[in-house]
Amino acid sequence: MRILKYAILGLLYNEKLTGYDITSKFKGPLGQFWTAKHSQIYPELRKLTDEGFIQYEVVVQGTKLEKKVYEITSLGEKELSEWLEKVERDSSVNKDEFMLKTYFISAMEKEEAYDLFNDQLVKRKENLSKLQKTLSLLEEDEIPITFSSPQFGHYLVLTRAIEREKGYIVWLEKTIDLLK
Structure with a gap:
């Protein structure tokens, strides 16, 4: 299944965007739970256009620069809509290199394992801090966060990411205590 297809359709449902804008969205809030590279996005935009799911208008910026502005x-x-309503059997995608290394921890020296977990703890705490700052900015916005607000989905994903990081940090701290 081409999940990127639906991510792009969802972005274009909210607003008209250029390919560059779409790529930037994957570096922002969307990138907290789904990633896509420039090299994946542009071929997908061509496919979506060919399938009739999106269209674009060529806009001239300045004297020579042309850019395509896409819309759904x-x-x-x-x-x-059909994809959003479809119930998935298992939507989890797990590729966590740190957890893979953890699974094979018995092949490491204790000090290496300790360093690995401490490094991960620092990264998770930094990520939690960034997520909490983003949430604060979102909550400071003058638009109340309700189901009908454009930021509601971002709010839900953000609060889930914060809870995930908090849980991860607790687990890491307990594991580090075991390694001491």
């Missing part, structure tokens, strides 16, 4: 079509909205 009614067919694209229907496709997005």
Whole structure:
């Protein structure tokens, strides 16, 4: 399944965007739980255009620079809606290199394992701090966070990410105590 297809359709459902704008979204809030590279996005935009799910307008910026501004079509909205309503059997995608290393911890020296876990703890605490700052900014916005607000989905994903990081930190601290 082409999940990137639906991520792009969802972004374009909210607003018209250039390919550059879409790439930037994956470096922002969306990137907290889903990633895509420039080299994946542009071929997907071509496919979506060919399938009639999106269309674009060429806009001239300055004297020579042309850029494509994409928008979702009614067919694209229907496709997005069908995907959103579809119940998935298992939506978890787990590729966590740190957990893979943890699984094989018996192949490490105790000091190496301790360093690995301490490094991960520092990274998780930094990530938690960034997420909490983002949440504070979102909550400071003058638009109340309700189901109908455009930021509601971001709020839900952000609060889940914060809880995930808090749980991860607790587990890391307990594991470090075991390694001492």
